[in-house]
Amino acid sequence: MQEVFLNLFPVEVKPKKLLVYEIVKTEPETLNREVRFRLAAVIAKHISSSAGPVFSVGDRIYSLQEVPTVHCEKLDLEGTAVEFRVTVKKSEEVDLERIPEGPERLVNRLVDWYYKERVPGSFRMGNVNYRAENLFARFEARLYRxxxxxxxxxxxxxxxxxxxxxxxxxxxxxxxxxxxxxxxxxxxxxxxxxxxxxxxxxxxxxxxxxxxxxxxxxxxxxxxxxxxxxxxxxxxxxxxxxxxxxxxxxxxxxxxxxxxxxxxxxxxxxxxxxxxxxxxxxxxxxxxxxxVPELLVFDRMPPRLRENKKLMSALTNITKPEPRGRFSQMLGFIQGDPFGRTRGFADDDFIKNFIDVSRNPVCVQARVLPAIRVRMGDAEFSVSSDSEFLKKIQGQRFHRIPEIRTIVLVYNASREKEVLEFYSMLAKVAGDHGMELPEPVKVPVEEDYASALSKGADADIVLTFISRGNHQLYERIKQDLLVRYGTLSQNITYENTLDVIDEYRARCNERAIRTVLTLLSMQICAKLGGAPWAFSEPVYERDFPVIGLDIHYRGDWGEGTVGACAVFDPYGEYLFSDISLEENGSDLETLLSEVLDRYIQQFGDPAGLLILRDGLNFTQEQRFLYGPSGELEAIERVLSNYGISRFILVMEKKGSLLRMYKKMDSLKVENPEPGTVVIGSPFESNEMLMISQETYQGTVEPVMYRVIRPQNPDMDGIATAVYKLTRHHWNTYRSLRIPAPAFHADRIAYLVRRILRRKPKTMRVLNRPFYL
Structure with a gap:
């Protein structure tokens, strides 16, 4: 365990009133006490979806929000044959300012909900409420507002x-x-x-x-x-x-x-x-x-804050703690008057809050997850950081090598010499990893790429070389190859690849050149059905495949347009993907059913499932959990139909604004190591904040996850599985911020929705990570 700082700032957003409602009229009029209690509970559940959580105690109903007069027609109680008609009205308001600790358990439940649901990004520690806030973003927004x-x-x-x-x-x-x-x-x-x-x-x-x-x-x-x-x-x-x-x-x-x-x-x-x-x-x-906005005048920076510059820099997410650039400007605004003005731009509470938090930041306990064991060919080694992974994969034989018969190169004729030299270098590096690239079919073109793509219809993969920023040509290439011809493609830009290699060559940086070529070799290997590497142990458990899920919507509460799934085996090897693209909405149940049918047909019944939902902000999370589209209900219904009782559903939470800093001593902080995770307090028991990647400059951005199912999850085991899947990548030597299956599902949905605008028709494409 180690101590880490979080950029949590105390906030005061207490609800002031607790509203009490009572049943004023019923039909039939004469009801015994038990029936009235049961009616109150049913009514509270009935109106809670529109007014937040509403609780009943006895025959009284409590809420923090105004609830209009409720007339419930034909209200059925389980176990009775009578239909009730009930009218509910507000009877009184309780001043919560006079109940600071909340003597009733009911009040505590309501207040807790208020902070966690009504105020997104808020957390409660003891009796103090905190909100994660990017101070510098707030500062800069005010400055240039x-x-x-x-x-x-x-x-x-x-x-x-x-x-x-x-x-x-x-x-x-x-x-x-x-x-x-x-x-x-x-x-x-x-x-x-x-x-x-x-x-x-x-x-x-x-x-x-x-x-x-x-x-x-x-x-x-x-x-x-x-x-x-x-x-x-x-x-x-x-x-x-x-x-x-x-x-x-x-x-x-x-x-x-x-x-x-x-x-x-x-x-x-x-x-x-x-x-x-x-x-x-x-x-x-x-x-x-x-x-120009008016600027702050602050006579002197407190000595403690002046000494604590690095912590102050971390808390404001300023990338360079040295006294220059943004950091210097920030200090200038706090210390004095950079524009020679005499009036301030920031409120006193903002600055006081900033200084107080810099003195006493929120400190919590975190754990560092163990290194990941990786297999490549006959070799097995541990990986604990991005730099270590990059060093150890060099020269290792790929875990599973695909059979490659034909590769087509489509490029501008004026750059033929550079392209062929690049392919020769790529083939050499791929050969060092055990993947032999054949002599390519060369298709030089002047301008019309579209007519040349037909020559790659029967190829295993087509490598296209274009200039950066030519989005229309990129989209046309993807549409023709993936949809029209059903052929896998790998796009390479001159500026980002060939020109970068030339620059590295001028600097005699052979290691950087080899890194670029190795990453591209890994991606080609994966696209053609191979596996550059795999985990040496199950991601979570044996017979527990992993599914990444994403849904794109038209509006906040509209119908789905594209649903995407990416399926991986229990050891992290890519299996296949599927897409649901409907004119009037995406049928999530059909999509999941088709995915499970394919998996069971090939591999048998799974012992359970690990499902990773791509990132959701607060509004999207509410829609996912409670919305009319019924995503959560659809998932549970499909799994129940297939007899899968054990499943884990993990969701990435967007917009938390949280940052995490490793505590070195009272005045010094550093970025945490990859695999640092905070589970539980100050968050919910089913939530965790994780650092998965390594950064060489600035502050690293953690990701927050929420485990929706089961109710009492094994958070340590799930955290380890999620961390492994952030390491699972083929086209970058750095960790992904989010688990690979969720990232892949997002890429599939984006490619189909924005570029292809239709589903690839051939299984040859869907059985490969065509979207990378």
Missing amino acids: SFRVNVNEGMRRATRIFGGRRYLLLDPDYRVTYERDLWEEVREYIKRVLNGDEYMPDQGIIRAINERYGRTAGRRGMRVQGKNRIGEYEIIEFDYTKNPDTPGTAGEMSQTEYFLKVYGIRIKDRKQPLVRVRVLSGYYRGKEMYH
């Missing part, structure tokens, strides 16, 4: 804060200088932009000046002051002559030293002009005002 992209985004990107003022550097990236006769025109252009008389392009003023005036040489001193309708600005360029009054030449101080001292920046190119823009309130463009 009033910015409009068309005017101020370019200005924000092109400016820097030095010495309490905002400066526009003409050109820190391009180091552009201008001829003397052009500078006046450049200056006037800047003035027009600042006054709102000229539109500032989205890419920013620097690039606009470059495109308008070009890159030329020359120097001239100039200083202009002005004032627009709201703000004021200064445009300054220094003349680097030997005039004693010119900045940078006084005494023994060099120009570079002067700039470093006065402006806090080191200008390597002395010809670079510097424009200082100080905005009092904002800009006008036409009749619309765009203003």
Whole structure:
């Protein structure tokens, strides 16, 4: 066990009133006490779906939300032959402010529900309620809340804060200088932009000046002051002559030293002009005002917070804890006034909360799951991190090697030499893993890829080479090969693969080149029915296959459009996938039934199932559990029909905003190791927060899971199974954030819904991971 910090912040969102309802009228009128109690329980259950949880105690009904007057017609009680007509009205309100601890168990149940269901992302520890919050995202949203992209985004990107003022550097990236006769025109252009008389392009003023005036040489001193309708600005360029009054030449101080001292920046190119823009309130463009938000004034940072910079950085999700960039800006906003203003932008409670949490973050107990045992050919080894996995797979024979007869290469004729050289390198690396690639069928094309794809109709796989960003061509290739011809495809972009390999070759980085080729070999192996590697022990239990499930909906509560399943055997080997694509909605029961029929026909009856539902936010989770589409009920109904009583249903929860940090000491934190998991407190007993991947920069993002079935799950065993499945991948050396079956189901649904728009018709495609 180890201690970890969580970015949980105390919140006060207590419900103020407990509403009490009573039965005021019944037909028949004379009812004994037991019948009234039973009626109250039935009514509470009847109205709880629309008003949250509603409980009954005796013949009274309790709720935290307003429930309209209820008239229940023809209400049947089990065990009676009488139909009841009942009217329920509010009788009183209980002030919960006067019952802080909730003396009644009923009140506690209602309040707990309020925090966990009505306030998504909230957690309760003892009598304190917490909410996970990305502080920096909140901070940044406030800072740029009033910015409009068309005017101020370019200005924000092109400016820097030095010495309490905002400066526009003409050109820190391009180091552009201008001829003397052009500078006046450049200056006037800047003035027009600042006054709102000229539109500032989205890419920013620097690039606009470059495109308008070009890159030329020359120097001239100039200083202009002005004032627009709201703000004021200064445009300054220094003349680097030997005039004693010119900045940078006084005494023994060099120009570079002067700039470093006065402006806090080191200008390597002395010809670079510097424009200082100080905005009092904002800009006008036409009749619309765009203003810079008011900033916080905070006299001094508390000593404890100043010492605790790294923890503060972690709690705000700032990627670089060093005093520069966003982190430096954050400290500047808390310490003083970067724009020279005298008023604040953030409320005192926000800053007080930020400081208090930085002093005393929420600390909980976590465990680190054991390393995963992996098989490749005759070798078996353990893997505990991404870097270790990448190192150990090199040169190992693939676990199961497919038979490959024909590979077709479709590429632009102008890059034929590069493509053939790349394929030769790929074949060599694949051969080192025991997978022999045949001599390819070469199909060079000029522009019309579509006509060339028919030549790959009978191939085992078609490798297509296209430029990055050509989405229409990519979609056309996928549609033709997967749907029209029923042929597997692997798309490779020149920029992301061939050009990257050329860059690595220029740096003599053979290890990086081999990594790129190994990952591609693994993906081709999996697509053709092989298995690059497998687990040496069952994912959960023997005869417990794994199913990834995803459903795409039209609206929040609309009918399903695409349902997808990806099926893996108990040792994590891919078996097959299936899709339900209906005009008027996806029939989940039919989809699951077809999947189980195929599995049972090939492998026999399973002892149980591990089902992983792709990520759901709070609204989607409510629909999944309680919505009219009845996903949960459909799953239970199908499994009951097949006599499968043992099954585990795990759901990924989106939008938790949680972060986890390994506690080193009181002032130091690090990213947790892969496999670090928090089970139970401060979450529900069936929830867990897991770190599955490794990161080399910034903070790692954990994933939250909820086990829906069974009611009393083996959380340790399920956590181990989920962690194994996040390691299960073929096309990246890093762990997936979510279990592979759920990820695969999501990819299937996306590909079919957005690109193919129909179901592949051949089993040859559906029996392979065609969607990668």
